[in-house]
Amino acid sequence: VKINSGFFEAFYDHGVTSFYRLVREAHEHGLLVISDVKRGDIGSTAKLYARGHLEAPRFRDVDPAMIPDAVTLAGYLGRSAAQPFIDIAVREGKGVFILVRPSDPGADEVHEFGDSRKFYEHMAALVRAWGQGPGLVGECGLSCVGAVVAPKDAVSTAALREAIPQTPFLVPGYGAQGADAGACRPCFRPQGDGAIVNASRSVIYAFENPKYSEQRSDGWQSCVAAAARDFAEDIRRCTSARPAGAGAMHESR
């Protein structure tokens, strides 16, 4: 599961307490947790952010289960801002996903900047470079340094997939944000892995969708479960090369 920190930070330190509790609860259910924090600061500060959001606790009274398995990062302050997280990912078998092509159309005014070469292509090349080196790439050929890549048009998405073949993609935009499984297909490698597609609102708020609420009178949990199953099945169908292909993160560990 991917948990977005913003929705918890809205409730100050109380929300942050709940965030860590939810990570622990997800771990108790055997789930891997991507913490969507999009942090990005210069190297000396990035080290501290990495302690709070990815590193195994240095205190005996802090439950290691409340620390996520992967984080999203803003890499716009350069390599030194990402390196402390990457070092931990290598050492502890975790992962990072760095923003390369966000899903929001408003992000295009930044990421489509450039003449012959676009800014998002530049960020992709940096993320590729940061993810190479001893201990960074797993047996499956995927790095622990991934990229957040929204499915835009099929041609440019396929080109990006080809340009950074060792980089696992975390794919936002499915469901409430408008992308379907077909649009996500170019984010996967030819063999059907290399991407984790994320759906948030279309699953969490399934009880507001007549498709689910009209058929299920047993509460919102049942609607959410049905929407999650439909979503997973939809993605599985589009990655047909390997019908039960697991996500990139799992394989890179």
Next chain:
Amino acid sequence: VKINSGFFEAFYDHGVTSFYRLVREAHEHGLLVISDVKRGDIGSTAKLYARGHLEAPRFRDVDPAMIPDAVTLAGYLGRSAAQPFIDIAVREGKGVFILVRPSDPGADEVHEFGDSRKFYEHMAALVRAWGQGPGLVGECGLSCVGAVVAPKDAVSTAALREAIPQTPFLVPGYGAQGADAGACRPCFRPQGDGAIVNASRSVIYAFENPKYSEQRSDGWQSCVAAAARDFAEDIRRCTSARPAGAGAMHESR
């Protein structure tokens, strides 16, 4: 004062509790507080981040004094990511500072991207545009939407100052990061205002500096106070057009 959230988040929710307490304590001393959080997410999530980090509390049992007066933001997800913060800044007389040219040399691999026009110039133009409109620019001619601009070479810094004349600069890099007051001078407007220079490590850790520790046997507080005075005096000298010129944030309120 500018407080960097990363150093508190390293201690999980306990650290975040301390962060809010420190903001309140600074307010009790009559200080304005810039919260250095560098948040940046798509519009729907940015609204929630803005609630936790800038907006007046919606709960009666939350002390408004623990909410900062301004925040730093990463504007790389475009206007919609900054807008919720800007709306609050206008409504509540607060401010935002958006990353345009960070101080860390490692950030250059991102911000110097581009051929005829550099990426940092593109970000500067966006921040300028986001900061214009009804209610955004104060009587002094400065907007509530500022930019984080490190003092690099004098020529390019002066060009940036001229390109976005209504944008107050938050200037990192002084002291421990290597810049002196002369390097900061081009960040100010000709009349000597329009910039807030920040010094962190050179002031906080003044007790490690023989210049202060050898002359003062009365503890670290005295060293910090002396370093803060020296720093303020150094900046005041270089903005000689208005000897007692207040910072931009104060004037734009």
